[in-house]
Amino acid sequence: MRIGFGYDSHRLVEGRSLILGGMEIPHERGLLGHSDADVLIHAICDAVLGAVGGGDIGRRFPDTDPEYKDISSMRLLRQVSLMAEEKGFLINNVDSTIVIEKPKLAGYLHEMIMNISDVLCISQSRVNVKAKTNEGMGFVGRSEGVVAFAVVTVMEKSRM
Numbered sequence: 224m225r226i227g228f229g230y231d232s233h234r235l236v237e238g239r240s241l242i243l244g245g246m247e248i249p250h251e252r253g254l255l256g257h258s259d260a261d262v263l264i265h266a267i268c269d270a271v272l273g274a275v276g277g278g279d280i281g282r283r284f285p286d287t288d289p290e291y292k293d294i295s296s297m298r299l300l301r302q303v304s305l306m307a308e309e310k311g312f313l314i315n316n317v318d319s320t321i322v323i324e325k326p327k328l329a330g331y332l333h334e335m336i337m338n339i340s341d342v343l344c345i346s347q348s349r350v351n352v353k354a355k356t357n358e359g360m361g362f363v364g365r366s367e368g369v370v371a372f373a374v375v376t377v378m379e380k381s382r383m
C-alpha cells in the first residue's frame with residue numbers, strides 16, 4: 224500500500240462560479256484559476272499523484288497550456304486515475320477536507336462523494352469529503368480563499 228497527500232488553495236473572487244467536488248455551489252463568488260479552480264479535486268489529484276510517484280498537478284497540466292483553460296477538474300482527476308492505473312495501482316481510499324468560511328457545504332457533500340467515486344470508479348464507501356470553517360481566522364476566515372487537503376491510499380494491483 225502507498226499513501227499520497229495533496230493540498231491546494233484558490234482565491235475567492237467575484238464573477239466566477241464556485242465549483243467544488245465537481246458541482247456548482249450557489250454563492251456570490253467563485254474560485255479563481257486557469258481551470259474551473261475546483262480546489263478539492265486539485266488536492267485529490269495531487270494526493271493520487273503523490274501516492275504513485277507521479278509528480279504534481281501543475282507539472283501534469285500546466286496553467287500555461289490553453290488546452291486546460293476552464294477545463295472541468297473532474298477530467299483532470301479522470302486522467303490522473305488512469306495514469307495511476309497504468310502505473311499498476313488501484314485507488315483504495317480517498318479522505319479529504321475543504322476549509323471554507325462560507326457557504327455551508329453540508330448539504331452538498333454527498334453529491335461531491337458520488338461525483339468523485341464515479342470518476343474514480345470506486346465505491347462511495349471509499350470516498351470521504353469533510354467541510355469546515357477556519358473559525359474566522361486568516362485568509363480563509365476572511366473569505367479571501369478556500370483550501371483543501373486530501374489523503375489517498377493506493378494498492379499495487381499485483382498484490383491484490
Ligand code: MG
Nearest residue numbers: 231232262265
Ligand atoms: Mg489548484
